[in-house]
Amino acid sequence: MPAALVPTVRIQRPDFDVAAEIAGLAQGRADIGAVVTFSGLCRDEQGTLSALELEHYPGMAEAEIKRIAAEAVTRWPLQGLTVIHRHGKIRPGENIVLVVAASAHRQAAFEAADFLMDYLKSRAPFWKKEHRADGSEGGWVDAKDTDADAARRWQSSE
Amino acid sequence: MTTRLIYFAWVRERIGVPEEDVELPDGIDTVADLLRWLRSRGEEYEHALQYPDVIRVAINQEHVDHREKISGAREIALFPPMTGG
Numbered sequence: 001m002p003a004a005l006v007p008t009v010r011i012q013r014p015d016f017d018v019a020a021e022i023a024g025l026a027q028g029r030a031d032i033g034a035v036v037t038f039s040g041l042c043r044d045e046q047g048t049l050s051a052l053e054l055e056h057y058p059g060m061a062e063a064e065i066k067r068i069a070a071e072a073v074t075r076w077p078l079q080g081l082t083v084i085h086r087h088g089k090i091r092p093g094e095n096i097v098l099v100v101a102a103s104a105h106r107q108a109a110f111e112a113a114d115f116l117m118d119y120l121k122s123r124a125p126f127w128k129k130e131h132r133a134d135g136s137e138g139g140w141v142d143a144k145d146t147d148a149d150a151a152r153r154w155q156s157s158e
Numbered sequence: 159m160t161t162r163l164i165y166f167a168w169v170r171e172r173i174g175v176p177e178e179d180v181e182l183p184d185g186i187d188t189v190a191d192l193l194r195w196l197r198s199r200g201e202e203y204e205h206a207l208q209y210p211d212v213i214r215v216a217i218n219q220e221h222v223d224h225r226e227k228i229s230g231a232r233e234i235a236l237f238p239p240m241t242g243g
Contacts, residue, residue, distance in 0.1 A: 040243055054242070055167055057235060060219035061242075085242060097243050117243055123221065125235075126242025127167035140168050143239030 007069035007081040013088040025080035036109040038099045044092035050133045056087040057125035068119045076108040118150040166237035172206035190224040
């Protein structure tokens with residue numbers, strides 16, 4: 001019986017290297033058949049946005065993502081799971097979030113990554129504030145009902 | 159007992175401080191009671207919490223709903239719906 005997988009969760013200001021994170025999970029192993037990677041980037045919203053400021057709840061942000069990741073590990077046969085979420089000022093084109101899910105087969109890896117993102121959006125304590133390209137004060141980004149609906153679909157599939 | 163209240167995003171901006179320590183009066187048993195009591199503390203609190211249904215709450219860094227009892231909470235955070243990812 002292999003030891004239970006402990007997901008890697010990092011909350012950080014600096015950028016991350018997607019290729020290095022994939023290699024960190026998969027290198028030196030022969031049992032992984034599928035690695036699904038999701039990265040979320042900052043959009044410029046048709047040139048109107050100069051940056052996003054990501055506020056977070058230190059301590060809880062990491063704890064909550066660890067709770068979500070631990071649930072993913074119980075629901076899918078994963079061999080690796082890494083979640084990184086950045087905070088601070090992020091410019092258009094830069095990375096915000098990364099999920100890397102590794103499994104023997106693709107379906108578990110796809111589903112786990114999808115689940116992670118849906119839950120992370122509605123439960124991880126981060127808030128985005130816009131900085132506008134014209135220098136005017138941007139507002140806080142509103143939560144979307146579609147994100148909460150997306151998270152709920154994982155509850156009804158039991 | 160002293161309870162630390164922590165605010166984030168527009169809740170923090172409207173209240174005007176990121177955190178504060180408060181002595182909760184008797185009779186404040188649930189999260190909903192706490193929100194009602196805070197709204198009575200001044201205009202800035204009323205502005206931040208005027209629609210209590212949208213306010214999300216964490217006790218000791220775990221999500222709770224508004225019916226949750228707050229006895230023994232060291233740290234209660236109030237914030238808007240989350241927009242990470």
